[in-house]
Amino acid sequence: xxxxxxxxxxxxxxxxxxxxxxxxxxxxxxxxxxxxxxxxxxxxxxxxxxxxxxxxxxxxxxxxxxxxxxxxxxxxxxxxxxxxxxxxxxxxxxxxxxxxxxxxxxxxxxxxxxxxxxxxxxxxxxxxxxxxxxxxxxxxxxxxxxxxxxxxxxxxxxxxxx
Amino acid sequence: xxxxxxxxxxxxxxxxxxxxxxxxxxxxxxxxxxxxxxxxxxxxxxxxxxxxxxxxxxxxxxxxxxxxxxxxxxxxxxxxxxxxxxxxxxxxxxxxxxxxxxxxxxxxxxxxxxxxxxxxxxxxxxxxxxxxxxxxxxxxxxxxxxxxxxxxxxxxxxxxxxxxxxxxxxxxxxxxxxxxxxxxxxxxxxxxxxxxxxxxxxxxxxxxxxxxxxxxxxxxxxxxxxxxxxxxxxxxxxxxxxxxxxxxxxxxxxxxxxxxxxxxxxxxxxxxxxxx
Numbered sequence: 001x002x003x004x005x006x007x008x009x010x011x012x013x014x015x016x017x018x019x020x021x022x023x024x025x026x027x028x029x030x031x032x033x034x035x036x037x038x039x040x041x042x043x044x045x046x047x048x049x050x051x052x053x054x055x056x057x058x059x060x061x062x063x064x065x066x067x068x069x070x071x072x073x074x075x076x077x078x079x080x081x082x083x084x085x086x087x088x089x090x091x092x093x094x095x096x097x098x099x100x101x102x103x104x105x106x107x108x109x110x111x112x113x114x115x116x117x118x119x120x121x122x123x124x125x126x127x128x129x130x131x132x133x134x135x136x137x138x139x140x141x142x143x144x145x146x147x148x149x150x151x152x153x154x155x156x157x158x159x160x161x162x
Numbered sequence: 163x164x165x166x167x168x169x170x171x172x173x174x175x176x177x178x179x180x181x182x183x184x185x186x187x188x189x190x191x192x193x194x195x196x197x198x199x200x201x202x203x204x205x206x207x208x209x210x211x212x213x214x215x216x217x218x219x220x221x222x223x224x225x226x227x228x229x230x231x232x233x234x235x236x237x238x239x240x241x242x243x244x245x246x247x248x249x250x251x252x253x254x255x256x257x258x259x260x261x262x263x264x265x266x267x268x269x270x271x272x273x274x275x276x277x278x279x280x281x282x283x284x285x286x287x288x289x290x291x292x293x294x295x296x297x298x299x300x301x302x303x304x305x306x307x308x309x310x311x312x313x314x315x316x317x318x319x320x321x322x323x324x325x326x327x328x329x330x331x332x333x334x335x336x337x338x339x340x341x342x343x344x345x346x347x348x349x350x351x352x353x354x355x356x357x358x359x360x361x362x363x364x365x366x367x368x369x370x371x372x373x374x375x376x377x378x379x380x381x382x383x384x385x386x387x388x389x390x391x392x393x394x395x396x397x398x399x400x401x402x403x404x405x406x407x408x409x410x411x412x413x414x415x416x417x418x419x420x421x422x423x424x425x426x427x428x429x430x431x432x433x434x435x436x437x438x
Contacts, residue, residue, distance in 0.1 A: 001166050021168035022201065022211055043202040045195050051260050057238075058260040063198035065191075067168055068215055111259065132345040133258020 008069045010035070011079025017066070025061035025069060026050045029076060037077035037106045041135075048134030051107035052076050058114045060133075077106040080113065088154040089113055089147075098147035100138035107134045112148045120156055122148070165201075170213045174294055174323060177217045182296035182319050188212040190321060192234045193264040195257070196272055219268075219323065227329055233268030233322040237280060240267060246327060248334040248353060252283035255338040258345040268322040274312060276372035276415060279351040283336055285369035285377055286353035287327050294323040301326070311375035332357035332365060335435040339428045341415060348372035349416040350424050352432045356387070363387045368429070373408040373421050380404045383429070392437040400433065401426025 007016050010033070019028060026043075029035040029052075041049035043062045050061045053075040080087040086094065089112050099105050108131065115122055115130040122130070127148045136144060169188070171177035181188060189208035191197050192215060200206035219232035222243055229245050240253035241262060256279055257265060270280040271291075284304050292301045293316060304325070307314050316322075334355045340346030350373050357365030366384040371377040383404040390396045410421035 001164070021165045024198070024202070044199040045257075045261055045264075048258065048260065057263045059263050060260045062202065063194045063264060065168060065194065065198075065213065067170060068194075068213065114259075129344060130259055132343075133260050 004067060006066050006070055008066075008071060009073045011075060019066045022065045022067070025052065025064045025066050025074070028066050029061065035076055035078055039103055039106055041103070046135075047104075048107040048111070049104050051110045051134065053110055053114055056114060056117060058111050058133075075110070075113075077109055080109065087113075088158065089116070089151040092147040092150040092154060093144070096143055096147040096150055098139060098143040104134055104136040104138075108136065108144055112151060115148070116152055116155055120159070121152055124149075164207070165211060166209045168211045168213060170215070171217050174217050174219060174321070177212060177214060177321055178294055178296045178319070180212060181321065184210055186210070187318065190214065192266040192269045193236065195261055195265040196269055196274075196277075214268075214321070221324075225326075228326045229329065231267050231325045231327065233324055234266045237262040237265045237267070237270070240280070246287070246330060246334075248283050248287065248330070248336050248355070249280075249327070251336040252280045252351075252353065255279045255336070255348075255351065261345075267325055271307060271314070271322065272312075275375060275411065276348045276413065278371050278377045279338055279348055282351055282369040282371035282377040283353040284325060284327065285379055286334070286355045286367045287330055288355075288367060289325050289327040291325050292323045293317075293320040295319040295321070299323065305379055308376035308378075330355050333436045335432045337428050337432040337435070339424060347415045350410075350421055350428050352425075352428050354429075354432050354436060356433075356436050361391055362389050363392070364389075368404065370404065370408050370425065373410040373425060375409070375411075378408065380407055382407045392433055397430050397433045397437075398426070401429045404429050 003018050003020055005018050029038045039049040041047035045060045045063045051058050052061045055073050089109050093099055111130055127145050169180050171180055188210040191211050191213045214234050219234040221232040222235050223230050237253040237256050241250050289304045290301050291304050292299055309315055336353045338351040339349050348371055351371040353369045355367040356363055366387040368380040368383050370380050383400050386403050405422050405425040410418045412418045
């Protein structure tokens with residue numbers, strides 16, 4: 001078996017790791033690097049709880065071999081908060097009760113981050129389209145949708161320097 | 163036996179050479195959305211895996227009368243291209259955002275039923291598929307690709323290089339029917355491309371997905387539509403013919419009976435879009 005050294009950027013930090021062939025990013029994050037915000041759900045790409053951003057685009061880390069992200073920028077939920085201060089999306093999810101058991105939350109927040117980076121003022125349909133790959137079995141989705149709308153409002157206000 | 167090697171060829175020449183050198187064969191991986199779930203579950207345990215992501219096949223380009231799509235172009239790339247609108251609609255019918263960022267055009271040919279919605283759109287557009295091996299290239303029509311359930315006409319050592327889609331004449335429409343609005347397996351998906359001459363159908367291409375062992379052309383329905391106007395009665399009759407010539411199956415999503423019942427309904431909606 002040929003073990004490889006892979007270099008990539010994780011939440012702004014340069015990372016070099018040795019991986020066995022076809023190790024998934026999910027397994028690397030959780031079991032080797034101890035970045036456990038990224039959850040293990042179905043390992044089938046169906047539930048979205050392991051979603052991370054690769055060069056700003058959401059991808060399911062359970063289906064992504066680490067060797068495929070050489071030289072790329074990976075952002076996980078751990079990379080959102082700033083010195084312990086919650087990111088506006090995290091604040092909105094927390095304050096609007098978009099979290100119950102919390103298992104889907106990291107994936108939901110990462111997709112919301114990608115959505116709001118691409119489209120700072122999404123309508124309800126655009127939010128639904130973006131989040132359709134992420135399953136939540138607790139909330140019924142409404143609080144999550146409201147939290148994304150609130151996140152957009154807060155981020156846009158912050159962008160205007162208010 | 164665990165995975166011994168994950169090859170990541172940096173060109174298509176390197177990929178075909180590596181494949182030719184391996185007598186026992188490799189699992190070919192592009193976006194990973196079909197193969198990785200099976201590997202994660204231990205259902206598939208390949209020794210050698212050949213990843214195509216860096217082999218330079220993620221292009222979409224205009225070439226004469228064709229849109230030429232590299233095999234590893236993602237469905238997100240297809241969704242955002244504006245040259246052929248039906249390919250954008252069909253790409254958006256597959257999975258959620260993260261899956262479309264990974265899943266590829268070439269990979270969709272290997273999606274087990276009820277997958278393959280994007281391939282159905284390629285079928286309706288008379289697309290061609292080009293294989294490459296260390297022996298050279300060959301091109302066949304997409305309609306000649308499938309030979310049965312999970313079997314196809316590729317030879318050992320071949321890789322899908324690209325798909326060539328003629329810019330459609332006439333009108334196109336794509337309808338997917340599933341149990342949810344989005345990110346859902348198909349009960350039935352239908353792609354249609356109709357050409358007209360003096361208000362009569364002069365060319366008909368109808369492709370059905372999720373109602374057979376692979377995405378199929380409804381050739382009897384196509385023949386029936388030739389020379390006709392899309393009246394309510396013609397659309398109804400076409401639906402009955404299509405329901406008769408497909409071979410649906412029962413799975414966790416829908417029964418064979420229900421799938422067959424929905425073929426005329428969804429074909430009707432598709433043809434009405436074209437008629438409007």
